[in-house]
Amino acid sequence: MTKDLTPLQILAELEPVAEENVNRHLSMAKDWNPHDYVPWSQGRNFAALGGVDWEPEQSHLGEVARVAMITNLLTEDNLPSYHREIAQNFSEDGPWGTWVDRWTAEENRHGIAMRDYLVVTRAVDPVALEEARMIHMSNGVQSPEGWGGFLASVAYVTFQELATRVSHRNTGKACNDAVADRLLQRISADENLHMIFYRSICGAALDLVPDQALPAITRIVRNFLMPGAGMPNFRRYGVLMAKHGIYDLRQHLEEVLQPVLKQWNVFERSDYGPRGEQARDELGEFLEKLGKDVIKFEEQRDRALARDASRGVAQRA
Ligand SMILES: [Fe+2]
Numbered sequence: 001m002t003k004d005l006t007p008l009q010i011l012a013e014l015e016p017v018a019e020e021n022v023n024r025h026l027s028m029a030k031d032w033n034p035h036d037y038v039p040w041s042q043g044r045n046f047a048a049l050g051g052v053d054w055e056p057e058q059s060h061l062g063e064v065a066r067v068a069m070i071t072n073l074l075t076e077d078n079l080p081s082y083h084r085e086i087a088q089n090f091s092e093d094g095p096w097g098t099w100v101d102r103w104t105a106e107e108n109r110h111g112i113a114m115r116d117y118l119v120v121t122r123a124v125d126p127v128a129l130e131e132a133r134m135i136h137m138s139n140g141v142q143s144p145e146g147w148g149g150f151l152a153s154v155a156y157v158t159f160q161e162l163a164t165r166v167s168h169r170n171t172g173k174a175c176n177d178a179v180a181d182r183l184l185q186r187i188s189a190d191e192n193l194h195m196i197f198y199r200s201i202c203g204a205a206l207d208l209v210p211d212q213a214l215p216a217i218t219r220i221v222r223n224f225l226m227p228g229a230g231m232p233n234f235r236r237y238g239v240l241m242a243k244h245g246i247y248d249l250r251q252h253l254e255e256v257l258q259p260v261l262k263q264w265n266v267f268e269r270s271d272y273g274p275r276g277e278q279a280r281d282e283l284g285e286f287l288e289k290l291g292k293d294v295i296k297f298e299e300q301r302d303r304a305l306a307r308d309a310s311r312g313v314a315q316r317a
């Protein structure tokens with residue numbers, strides 16, 4: 001049996017792939033300015049500067065859109081924790097360091113633009129938002145079980161970037177506001193490029209050390225948690241977002257897990273040893289069960305939505 005490579009050896013082996021993909025990213029990434037996406041003419045002072053403080057009637061967003069916006073923004077706000085995880089597992093030197101710094105700067109833009117939009121339009125309570133940000137950032141990132149080490153980290157961020165892409169895109173639609181939709185489409189496009197970088201790195205790791213990489217991927221898929229776990233109301237907000245199709249189990253399976261696993265060719269490749277084969281089988285079983293859970297979830301959701309409709313609950317999603 002060949003000896004496992006250490007994380008440092010894997011980083012060294014994959015450095016040319018990182019370089020190629022950083023260059024690719026820089027050639028594809030579009031520079032944009034948060035201020036161009038914010039309707040500043042709608043802004044006015046709060047009481048501290050002689051204006052009026054926030055009241056719920058001021059919001060032009062429905063409950064689902066508000067909850068999704070808050071969840072997505074707080075997720076972006078926790079960037080220092082993600083930066084720490086990525087910086088600890090990647091090298092600070094060469095293309096790895098270039099990527100970590102560039103990615104962090106791009107992610108920061110997402111939180112800036114979303115907060116400006118929400119505060120200027122008075123779409124959400126800015127005091128509650130600030131309190132939630134403090135709690136969320138103080139809790140840091142809630143590492144899913146099995147997280148840790150280069151391979152698991154790069155697998156996690158691949159799925160997480162794609163998951164946030166889906167969530168931002170659907171939140172934009174749920175807002176019923178062309179300005180918000182445009183902003184969230186712009187952010188989704190960034191998340192997609194981030195996903196492509198991490199997916200390429202993880203795919204190259206799978207080619208390099210399939211028996212080490214696939215068990216890490218399988219652990220991450222089995223224990224996947226959205227990155228916002230740890231924010232106030234995460235569960236309640238997550239349920240509401242799933243109920244209204246912002247991010248639900250079918251989207252998780254069909255728009256996030258399956259396309260990435262297909263790209264990596266995990267079920268067709270023939271370069272596994274016993275550890276890789278075991279991980280592949282576990283992954284296959286897990287996905288099969290998830291497929292059944294999707295159907296169960298949707299049946300329950302249909303019933304819940306029908307109950308809401310009969311009670312006259314507004315469904316603005
Ligand atoms: Fe982001």
Ligand SMILES: [Fe+2]
Pocket residue numbers: 107161190191194195
């Ligand atoms: Fe991203």
